[in-house]
Amino acid sequence: KEEKKETAAVDTLAKIQKDGEFLIGTEGTYPPFTFHDEKGKLTGFDVEIAEEIAKRMKVKAVFKETQWDAMFAGLDAKRFDMVANQVGIREDRQKKYDFSKPYISSSAVLVIPADKDKPATFEEIKGLKAAQSLTSNYGEMAKKNGAEIVGVEGFNQAVELLSSGRVDLTINDRLSVLNYLQTKKDAKIKIADTEDNAAESGLLFRKGSDTLVKEVNKHLDDMMKDGTYEKISTKWFGEDVRSK
Amino acid sequence: MINVKHLQKSFGNNTVLRDISATVEKGEVVVIIGPSGSGKTTFLRCLNVLETPDGGSIRIGEEEVQFSQKITKRDIARLRTQTGMVFQHHNLFPHFTALENVMEGLITVQKQNREEARRKAESYLHKVGLADKMNLYPFQLSGGQQQRVGIARALALEPKVMLFDEPTSALDPELVQEVLKVMRELAQEGMTMVVVTHEMKFARHIASRVIFMDGGVIVEEGAPADVLETPQEERTKRFLSLIQ
Amino acid sequence: MINVKHLQKSFGNNTVLRDISATVEKGEVVVIIGPSGSGKTTFLRCLNVLETPDGGSIRIGEEEVQFSQKITKRDIARLRTQTGMVFQHHNLFPHFTALENVMEGLITVQKQNREEARRKAESYLHKVGLADKMNLYPFQLSGGQQQRVGIARALALEPKVMLFDEPTSALDPELVQEVLKVMRELAQEGMTMVVVTHEMKFARHIASRVIFMDGGVIVEEGAPADVLETPQEERTKRFLSLIQ
Amino acid sequence: MYAVSNTVFTPEKLSLWVEISKASFMPMLEGALYHTIPLTLISFVFGLILATGTALARLSNSSLLRWIARGYVSIIRGTPLLVQLFIIFYGLPSVGVTIDPFPAAIIGFSLSVGAYASEIIRASILSIPKGQWEAAYTIGMTYRQALQRIILPQAGRVSVPPLSNTFISLVKDTSLASLILVTEMFRKAQEIASMNYEFLIVYSLAGLIYWIICFVLSIVQQRLEKRMERYVS
Amino acid sequence: MYAVSNTVFTPEKLSLWVEISKASFMPMLEGALYHTIPLTLISFVFGLILATGTALARLSNSSLLRWIARGYVSIIRGTPLLVQLFIIFYGLPSVGVTIDPFPAAIIGFSLSVGAYASEIIRASILSIPKGQWEAAYTIGMTYRQALQRIILPQAGRVSVPPLSNTFISLVKDTSLASLILVTEMFRKAQEIASMNYEFLIVYSLAGLIYWIICFVLSIVQQRLEKRMERYVS
Ligand SMILES: Nc1ncnc2c1ncn2[C@@H]1O[C@H](COP(=O)(O)OP(=O)(O)OP(=O)(O)O)[C@@H](O)[C@H]1O
Numbered sequence A: 001k002e003e004k005k006e007t008a009a010v011d012t013l014a015k016i017q018k019d020g021e022f023l024i025g026t027e028g029t030y031p032p033f034t035f036h037d038e039k040g041k042l043t044g045f046d047v048e049i050a051e052e053i054a055k056r057m058k059v060k061a062v063f064k065e066t067q068w069d070a071m072f073a074g075l076d077a078k079r080f081d082m083v084a085n086q087v088g089i090r091e092d093r094q095k096k097y098d099f100s101k102p103y104i105s106s107s108a109v110l111v112i113p114a115d116k117d118k119p120a121t122f123e124e125i126k127g128l129k130a131a132q133s134l135t136s137n138y139g140e141m142a143k144k145n146g147a148e149i150v151g152v153e154g155f156n157q158a159v160e161l162l163s164s165g166r167v168d169l170t171i172n173d174r175l176s177v178l179n180y181l182q183t184k185k186d187a188k189i190k191i192a193d194t195e196d197n198a199a200e201s202g203l204l205f206r207k208g209s210d211t212l213v214k215e216v217n218k219h220l221d222d223m224m225k226d227g228t229y230e231k232i233s234t235k236w237f238g239e240d241v242r243s244k
Numbered sequence B, C: 001m002i003n004v005k006h007l008q009k010s011f012g013n014n015t016v017l018r019d020i021s022a023t024v025e026k027g028e029v030v031v032i033i034g035p036s037g038s039g040k041t042t043f044l045r046c047l048n049v050l051e052t053p054d055g056g057s058i059r060i061g062e063e064e065v066q067f068s069q070k071i072t073k074r075d076i077a078r079l080r081t082q083t084g085m086v087f088q089h090h091n092l093f094p095h096f097t098a099l100e101n102v103m104e105g106l107i108t109v110q111k112q113n114r115e116e117a118r119r120k121a122e123s124y125l126h127k128v129g130l131a132d133k134m135n136l137y138p139f140q141l142s143g144g145q146q147q148r149v150g151i152a153r154a155l156a157l158e159p160k161v162m163l164f165d166e167p168t169s170a171l172d173p174e175l176v177q178e179v180l181k182v183m184r185e186l187a188q189e190g191m192t193m194v195v196v197t198h199e200m201k202f203a204r205h206i207a208s209r210v211i212f213m214d215g216g217v218i219v220e221e222g223a224p225a226d227v228l229e230t231p232q233e234e235r236t237k238r239f240l241s242l243i244q
Numbered sequence D, E: 001m002y003a004v005s006n007t008v009f010t011p012e013k014l015s016l017w018v019e020i021s022k023a024s025f026m027p028m029l030e031g032a033l034y035h036t037i038p039l040t041l042i043s044f045v046f047g048l049i050l051a052t053g054t055a056l057a058r059l060s061n062s063s064l065l066r067w068i069a070r071g072y073v074s075i076i077r078g079t080p081l082l083v084q085l086f087i088i089f090y091g092l093p094s095v096g097v098t099i100d101p102f103p104a105a106i107i108g109f110s111l112s113v114g115a116y117a118s119e120i121i122r123a124s125i126l127s128i129p130k131g132q133w134e135a136a137y138t139i140g141m142t143y144r145q146a147l148q149r150i151i152l153p154q155a156g157r158v159s160v161p162p163l164s165n166t167f168i169s170l171v172k173d174t175s176l177a178s179l180i181l182v183t184e185m186f187r188k189a190q191e192i193a194s195m196n197y198e199f200l201i202v203y204s205l206a207g208l209i210y211w212i213i214c215f216v217l218s219i220v221q222q223r224l225e226k227r228m229e230r231y232v233s
């Protein structure tokens, strides 16, 4: 009991190195960032980035999959050491958590039903119904442009609502929309407008994981320099999505 | 008043009534005795069409039903209004007071108005000696009082014939008399009655006729003095020796 | 054999037994009669400590318990082994066969081995005339047979005294005799018995003594001929006139 | 299997709890009053009507009716409510039926209550002694009259305790309505937590509110039971 | 309230259903066999033990025991299972108790079954006529012997139908285990659906599998009931 108390007091990085395991929380249901392929294997951009970091730290990446809300609770409860799930770097989050340096930036796109041509631009969404997830930055954007927000669990539900004509639009992450359009050939949605003003995401840590954040940032820098990042990025998106 | 011809009733393979024929004149009190399982209850229930006979016919008052052909709900209803039934276990409606129990048939079935029904119900409860218990619920009454409410409930509908199925056999011995007293008075007023009972005193002194049933047939019938004191049949003798 | 002194029992405000004292000699058959609610059942249940008396004392065989002081589970157990009880409603264990019902007490309570218990149970079932029904479940037996199994179950434990609470009053009239016959035989073998019953014939011919209870006191007791034919007390006379 | 760490409750943590509770209590209560409770009550009433019909169908002589009722009960009880709501809200549009969130939720929950409660009502009807039917028939009542005047009032009393279970489950199940865009209480909790990231605290608070609702309900139930029991000893 | 659109079932859609069902059936079945079913069975067994203890506590003479049992039942039934699992898995670590996912799920579900089933078992014990206790006492049995040999076997029979409801609910409730990192069947469904975006199809399929499990269970229940009813007419 005494010994365990001691180890708990030690910082997260030391614990990871001692155990040889890096516990990473992720949703596992958010393609192409973190999802299961046809064989059921967990994969995706975030997963591979996290795996690469773990490799460079010479520890094993152990992924823990759960829902969005449980992901945060799990980080708080020290069930995991890090979250890799396209968590947008936002001020309110920074108050409670530490972020790595941004490892991806993506643009926002305006998505509308395929058989409509309104709204065509972000300016036209005023007064319309936008399906937005509680947890993303895009809801703020929609609100700022005067749309009426319909709260949803995630992108998939937003698409269902769009397809069934219950809402007029959703603003979402360009990369995941592109993945959707690629996967689902009979998609009933389309991209109407793109906002280049990009949002950045980072890996998420408990407050006080300074040494771990520093370590992860170092490996991220290395990856971006030696071409590993570009390789992973191109594999998933056909382009380099690093934050400029 | 009652005319039963070739009545038959089976439950599955078990033939309970085999070709019963019997007549009851207006004002007669017929007591049916017989061992357990001999079909006494089933016979009464057939008179009331709580069981549908398989064959034969029943005439009560002016109404006649042939059971060899298909019978309708209307036939059953016709026959049923002719009789009132009192069960071994009172079967009062537990959620109604004594008064409401008696009024229920008058209001719901005979569509009398509440005031009229109440007056009539009160007079019948008075008749069975329960003027002071009218507003009690069944569970607040003793077994003998419950039985008497049951009698009043049946009487209030002014049936041509009253059927009693062991009305005292579930009662404590000293409560038996109060129920028999009411039945005796009814008989003296000229009510036509068919009574299944093991009260030999009642049979001896009140019955105009006694029927001994066994194995689904009428084994012997006649004046009480004859059947009870000098039975002709072996089976009657054996049964009487057992219960006396 | 039994010695009861100043027994008292109330349920809340309702005093059911007021200072009952009575003695039963070895081999005596005492019949208790009295109107409903007079406390007959409560008296028997006190002898068996199914109800804990509020005061007085009970001695059965060598065991004596004072109820004015605090009694223990052990006291209850001591007294209880002295008596066997037969209820109005048989209370057989429905999930056991007749044989198992009789064996249960021998095995679970007296810790006899199965073979011995079976032999004993069989002999007692034989005694009550049920040698051929041993492997039937209670629901497959008639009321009279069920009561006889109940008697065998109590007898098998070889109590000093047998208590009967209206053992025949829930039975069809022609089944009464088979139970009374078993009780008669028991009495003739010298078993000490306390019997609550309304069977006047049994009281007259078998009882060594009759006790008439009313309102929680013993109103009158004595030889059957005296109490039943020439009662001294007004209350006894009234009761006897009601039930005969 | 479990490890003991040194993170325990501190005064700061406690004050955090208090602060967050204060901030989130009102919005959640609002969610409860405007959505959770109306949704529960309306669905329960419709569900009971449906359940009574289903119970009678299962007890009827028509084997067609019996089979329909059995199928309905089996499907609803055998599949998760989540899936049912999903199909009603997201599935039906593809066959041309689009229903608004609140009515869709009412339909979903009523169907669910209807299935679960029908078994309870059926059992209570069966628990009424056959003699009650017969007594009703002997005084000349029809099936319908006997049912309405004699059997259902008694069956109602018998089914209050088990139905209150169904009701309490329903209160909590309404949290699934957020899936089809009804902003009930648990949705509010999620919204609040997604802003302050204190999921544990906010959810616990939501649990507390549910518990209070259920507690109040159980008191109502006891009252009801007592009132209905006036006629049994 | 609802609108009719022109999107209806087409042959292509049907073949899509078939294809997706084929691809996702095996993984989901795996999830069911390796997680959903064991989780259900183990929790149910522990839950029943807990429930029996709780029922006896609620019927005991000790008012302390009675209050503990009442409190436990009230809290568990009054709050959503989701919140309970959340607290066990993400809340307890902050007071120093960290439990692995599978055992945590077992604890959560057992506590839940324990509370719901305790009410059922309590009612069944109460439904056994007092005469059975008395008959047991008169042949010299102790409370414990009477309970074990006479009362519980009979109460068990009475409680099979309502317990099977609890069991069926449990099967479906285990889907919440994904919240605390147990990859049960519904999690598999979510994984598959998030990859191919065919939520409606995949969830319906999951519903079908649940329904099959429940259907099989209800057959088992009927068998069990029949076997236990051999001694009543
Ligand atoms: N609803 C039923 N289904 C099947 N069998 C029945 C039914 N009702 C009665 N029986 C059978 O019919 C036979 C006669 O029963 P009935 O109740 O008419 O006898 P009884 O003369 O009234 O006997 P008791 O004196 O015990 O009341 C019995 O063998 C009984 O088991």
Ligand SMILES: Nc1ncnc2c1ncn2[C@@H]1O[C@H](COP(=O)(O)OP(=O)(O)OP(=O)(O)O)[C@@H](O)[C@H]1O
Pocket (backbone or CB within 6 Å): B172, C011, C014, C016, C034, C035, C036, C037, C038, C039, C040, C041, C042, C043
């Ligand atoms: N457990 C109990 N709680 C409260 N009152 C009771 C209880 N048992 C019996 N009584 C009351 O005690 C009184 C005597 O009852 P008891 O059963 O001893 O009478 P009894 O002489 O056996 O009557 P019966 O002939 O009807 O069996 C009655 O007023 C009854 O209501």
Ligand SMILES: [Mg+2]
Pocket (backbone or CB within 6 Å): B040, B041, B042, B165
């Ligand atoms: Mg009969």
Ligand SMILES: [Mg+2]
Pocket (backbone or CB within 6 Å): C040, C041, C042, C165
């Ligand atoms: Mg008594």
